[in-house]
Amino acid sequence: MKSDPLDVDFRVCWRPLHRFPSTVDVRLPATLLLVLLLALTLAGCGGGGSGTDDRPPSDKVAYTAWKEWSRFGRATVVYGGQANGYTNRHGMTERSEPLSSRVGEYWGACGRPQWNGTSDKPWSGAFVTWVMVQSGYSASQFPRDGRHGSYLSALYDRERASRSAPFLLHAPSEYSPKPGDLVCSGSAGPTWRYADPRTAHRRIDNTAAHCDIVTDVRGGYVHAIGGNVKDSVAMSLFPVDSRGRLMNVSGRPWLLVVEKRG
Template sequence: MQTARLPLISSAILAAGLLAGCASSPMPTWKGAADPGYAPVRPAQVEPAVTAVPAVAISTAPPTRAALVDAARAEWDFFGNQQIDMRHEPFSAPRLGLLEDEGEAVQRVAEYWHAVGRNYTGADCQQAWSAAFISWLMVSSNVAPQDFAPSETHFNYLSFLKQRESLPSPQFVLRPAASEPVAPGDLLCAPRGNNTATTLDEIQPGLAGHCDMVVEVHADEGWAGVIGGNVFNSVSESLIPVDAQGRALPISQRPWLAVVKNLLP
């Protein structure tokens, strides 16, 4: 396991939107706006059916906030605890982990894709799998499909949740990131690429974006930890700045838009 600190990651390089490579790259690189994997796509449920996709192993226990956090942490452990410090620019990577096309990670990423009905693996490096990762967390933790609609695109399931919260007993509700403190088990979401949404009303299917799961909040110290998939080609914990109330502070690569409040027990 690599433990040496990476060089600082230039903001100019991030802004250039370089394509992310596989593990053969000299260091993890950001999947930027130019990556076709982040272009708007149709919701997964309207794509032609994919055959021979293995079923996702689903917990038999009722879904809980703690179970989702534990699932995210377990995947982070599996990938070697890669950590990206976003509290200052340029970003740095204090700890490296397993990349998407290395060893056991190849099939682990395939498991995430199975949650959205796809037959990709971690070797399909140009296929952005961050939404598949979040969907896998929900599906494997036994969150009912009527409460969360798995999708390979974050803004597809955000659109579903926005509509679902007007119906009885929603398990997740959307709140503006600028005013809503985050807590472990919440999702924190931002637009990406050509997505210019700035309000919850502008959320619609097919827009490019990224969501992470909040796993720890230290408002008194000014930071929180969020775990996401496909962050520098791995399951990574990103350290992000928060204010004294625990509200996520926007940064250049993460202009936070929505907090998906987790109402599970």
């Protein structure tokens, strides 16, 4: 199975309950109680419920990602705390239609239409680029590149060259993500932030591993959708602190947050 760097695969599944239990045994372990509460909460996230994730985001970039997530099964993964890796369901796989051909469309936005879900090419970067193209961003605003490091380092250079750049890069500790932004992990962490421009460019380019598109921030979590997550288009829930800043989680060393301006 191919994956992006640092992608962690979990195999814990949840199936929705048809009715709520009339009583809860308070002697259950705290971890089991937490997972039960998350299962009930994510019932709305996984389709068929009345959760906030059933309502389309108003931001165009977030909405484009949300439509793809809805189209391919609404898989949702929780990161952080005792529930780290909890998954409510698995969406359609990249090796099956219609997602396999759709992956080819994601790569088409990067000039590689011959690659699809069976090509063994990590496609999470292509997914982000496709979403930006579908949302109306030109190549001069967002690079047509399927590798996270390439488009992120280019955005860094464009930000330095113009005060009106449509995307700004922040260290995770200094900015609170909002719908339409990107949350990105990478092995260098936020050390790029205080490096000289040449070193910062190199660290971003060489170490960026994965980015997800933020669709919502609520309940102490950033809700973000990415491609090639669980071999599908999936939503990840990342915990935030009281200021809305990303907290450290296992498997996702935060590199930066990309602010979408306007």
